Amino acid sequence: MERTPKITQAMIDAYDEYTHLSLDRRRFMARLTALAGSAAGAAAIAPLLAANSASAQMVAEGDSRLTTEEVSFAAPKGQMKGYIAWPKDAQGQLGGVVVIHENRGLNPHIRDVARRMALEGFVALAPDFLSPDGGTPADEDKAREMIGNLDREATVDNAVATVSYLSKLDRVNGKVGAVGFCWGGGLVNQLAVADPNLNAAVAYYGAQPPAEAVPNIKAAVMLHYAGLDQRINAGIDAYRKALEDNGKTFEIFIYDGVNHAFNNDTSAARYDKAAAELAWKRTVEFLKKNLA
Known part of the structure; x- marks a missing residue:
């Protein structure tokens, strides 16, 4: 069973800095790699920090109400x-x-x-x-x-x-x-x-x-x-x-x-x-x- 990667506050802070201050994805991924301990770990964690537009909607587009x-x-x-x-x-x-x-x-x-x-x-x-x-x-x-x-x-x-x-x-x-x-x-x-x-x-x-x-x-x-x-x-x-x-x-x-x-x-x-x-x-x- 695949384990969910552990996300730390430092990772969340790094993402916040990236999305609101620097907009430098290369620097963000380098920092995330250091925090995660590997490039593979960073690759697994990055999507969890980002918003997923494919996530289920609370109210469907065609809601009859x-x-x-x-x-x-x-x-x-x-x-x-x-x-x-x-x-x-x-x-x-x-x-x-x-x-x-x-x-x-x-x-x-x-x-x-x-x-x-x-x-x-x-x-x-x-x-x-x-x-x-x-x-x-x-x-x-x-x-x-x-x-x-x-x-x-x-x-x-x-x-x-x-x-x-x-x-x-x-x-x-x-x-x-x-x-x-x-x-x-x-x-x-x-x-x-x-x-x-x-x-x-x-x-x-x-x-x-x-x-x-x-x-x-x-x-x-x-x-x-x-x-x-x-x-x-x-x-x-x-x-x-x-x-x-x-x-x-x-x-x-x-x-x-x-x-x-x-x-x-x-x-x-x-x-x-x-x-x-x-x-x-x-x-x-x-x-x-x-x-x-």
């Missing part, structure tokens, strides 16, 4: 495309939720998250922020490179346009929240600063905005952090203080002993089912409260 569409809409910095889902049997208008992808772009996992959100009773729109550059490529490293080259101000403008588009759909009650993961969590924080019409902002392990920008936030804010995520967690205290000092409505949750990307069930090494389910429950309750 949902209506889904590919949409396109105008934005200040180029045409935006996205994936939208809502409950087929919805009575009346619903709150809208923008689901913002990680630095891998709009992939099958984020489409699945949008469907999960729709089943919770929302109109969920997952935009592709690489739309102006031709859309998310199949190659994740290429997607990360493209996202790293995005103009932040233009991207925030496109996020504001996405909120506006969603809020005006007939099936939406006019209230919109945003939930984002990793790169998308950071964008949610920036969106909350930029858009006074955003009603709720949920950031999963996302980079924090500058403290001096926090007074501009009008949305209620919920922040989820992984206890082992030292890179992102370094900014928590300053963000918390700015939110407190400016009288903002916010909640912060830190999940001990789990890693960055703990919500991503396609990443075997970093996904934490208990933390993901608790954070999701809190997120859904928060959105229902603020988007009703």
